[in-house]
Amino acid sequence: MASGTVQDPTQLIPRVLGRYSPVFVERGEGCYVWDRHGDRWLDFTAGIGVTNTGHCHPRVVAAIREQAGKIIHAQANVFLHTPMLEAADRLTGTLPSSLNQVFFANSGAEAVEGALKLAKMATRRPAIVAFRGAFHGRTQAAMAVTTSKVRTRAHYEPMPPSVYYTPYPYIFRSPYMGPPEDADLWYFRELENLFATTVFPEDVAAILMESVAGEGGYIVPPTRFMKNLRQLCDDHGIMLILDEIQSGMGRTGTMWAFEHYGVVPDIMTSAKGLASGMPVSAIVASKETMDAWAPGAHGTTYGGNAVGTAAAVATFDVIKDEGLVANSAKMGDRMLTGLREVQKDFPVIGDVRGMGLMVTTEFVTRDGGPNTEMAQKVIEKCWERKLLLITCGTWEQCIRIIPPLIANEDQIDEFLATYRWAVSSVA
Numbered sequence: 489m490a491s492g493t494v495q496d497p498t499q500l501i502p503r504v505l506g507r508y509s510p511v512f513v514e515r516g517e518g519c520y521v522w523d524r525h526g527d528r529w530l531d532f533t534a535g536i537g538v539t540n541t542g543h544c545h546p547r548v549v550a551a552i553r554e555q556a557g558k559i560i561h562a563q564a565n566v567f568l569h570t571p572m573l574e575a576a577d578r579l580t581g582t583l584p585s586s587l588n589q590v591f592f593a594n595s596g597a598e599a600v601e602g603a604l605k606l607a608k609m610a611t612r613r614p615a616i617v618a619f620r621g622a623f624h625g626r627t628q629a630a631m632a633v634t635t636s637k638v639r640t641r642a643h644y645e646p647m648p649p650s651v652y653y654t655p656y657p658y659i660f661r662s663p664y665m666g667p668p669e670d671a672d673l674w675y676f677r678e679l680e681n682l683f684a685t686t687v688f689p690e691d692v693a694a695i696l697m698e699s700v701a702g703e704g705g706y707i708v709p710p711t712r713f714m715k716n717l718r719q720l721c722d723d724h725g726i727m728l729i730l731d732e733i734q735s736g737m738g739r740t741g742t743m744w745a746f747e748h749y750g751v752v753p754d755i756m757t758s759a760k761g762l763a764s765g766m767p768v769s770a771i772v773a774s775k776e777t778m779d780a781w782a783p784g785a786h787g788t789t790y791g792g793n794a795v796g797t798a799a800a801v802a803t804f805d806v807i808k809d810e811g812l813v814a815n816s817a818k819m820g821d822r823m824l825t826g827l828r829e830v831q832k833d834f835p836v837i838g839d840v841r842g843m844g845l846m847v848t849t850e851f852v853t854r855d856g857g858p859n860t861e862m863a864q865k866v867i868e869k870c871w872e873r874k875l876l877l878i879t880c881g882t883w884e885q886c887i888r889i890i891p892p893l894i895a896n897e898d899q900i901d902e903f904l905a906t907y908r909w910a911v912s913s914v915a
């Protein structure tokens with residue numbers, strides 16, 4: 489594991505950064521990375537949903553290089569600059585007209601923190617409702633609304649107060665015993681019960697939800713649930729915050745996952761794919777909502793960084809010019825069809841679900857429980873054929889399949905062949 493003068497990386501890098509792959513990477517291009525032995529790997533982790541335009545897209549690289557030669561850091565309180573304005577313009581241009589102002593930050597968690605603060609400021613209410621199984625980040629407030637795995641929270645109590653939880657509509661593991669098509673109503677009643685028993689709805693500033701649950705297991709909520717949720721928020725003056733950090737930027741075959749449901753949030757968070765790997769995140773809301781923040785009520789030194797937002801502008805242009813949203817939908821269909829064929833032969837795959845190129849297979853034990861071991865074995869088997877994947881789900885029982893949105897039919901088919909081989913080898 490030596491690199492240059494460093495003989496043992498574990499002396500320098502803390503173990504908190506658990507290793508998800510054996511790769512020591514040298515460079516990346518498109519859907520592939522090359523390790524320092526010169527071996528090529530098919531990267532279907534996409535930097536955990538970041539490199540939607542592929543590794544080092546030439547237009548993104550050129551935008552970064554060009555901007556770095558002009559000005560790198562043009563602090564947003566001190567200067568206005570073109571990349572930040574253009575990135576805000578491109579971003580709002582993909583959204584409904586009510587989402588028309590952008591606050592740029594640096595990470596997903598920071599965007600979530602800011603969105604929660606904004607909702608509290610705009611409503612002057614104290615409480616937040618979040619979904620059990622959600623992941624929103626690791627800073628204090630983001631951690632308080634995160635319940636996908638207890639290890640994220642362990643030994644960090646107390647959490648910020650007045651956060652209440654309701655189950656994410658995870659139909660595959662629903663305790664509801666009635667007809668599956670009504671399961672969403674059971675989840676909605678759970679939310680209503682929270683308001684009847686635990687928190688007064690007029691005390692709630694925001695309900696925060698991932699448009700598709702990411703870390704929690706790539707769970708797609710039913711459309712009727714989303715519509716009922718939107719109505720509930722309207723009835724009580726609660727802001728609906730949709731976290732599109734993983735599900736946005738074309739990932740699910742629409743630019744934003746909420747488009748699938750026909751609902752519009754009051755506040756949206758974005759990060760990950762927003763700038764193809766430069767650390768840029770955003771909070772988007774109406775001008776009226778953003779006006780609740782007086783100058784200085786929120787801020788950050790690096791937010792709206794010139795090089796980062798130049799990469800964001802190039803990212804939006806690549807997604808548009810190369811038709812990546814449509815490609816995500818088309819390749820996603822091919823992926824789902826292929827995975828359902830694999831599922832037919834291997835009952836260890838209990839569920840195949842997703843939208844666009846945000847897809848998962850959930851592994852189950854004989855009695856239907858989460859099969860953590862099988863998911864990990866499949867991932868390690870795939871390494872033998874130089875394919876990189878990562879897990880998701882509370883018990884890490886799912887393998888998330890999240891290629892760059894530039895993936896073509898050959899790469900999807902190459903993946904499917906390797907995946908079938910891996911599952912058949914270990915199942």
Ligand SMILES: Cc1ncc(COP(=O)(O)O)c(C=O)c1O
Nearest residue numbers: 595596597623624625702733734
């Ligand atoms: C839906 C969602 N929200 C928030 C975050 C936190 O983002 P970051 O790791 O950039 O803080 C993530 C990261 O995985 C995420 O998937």
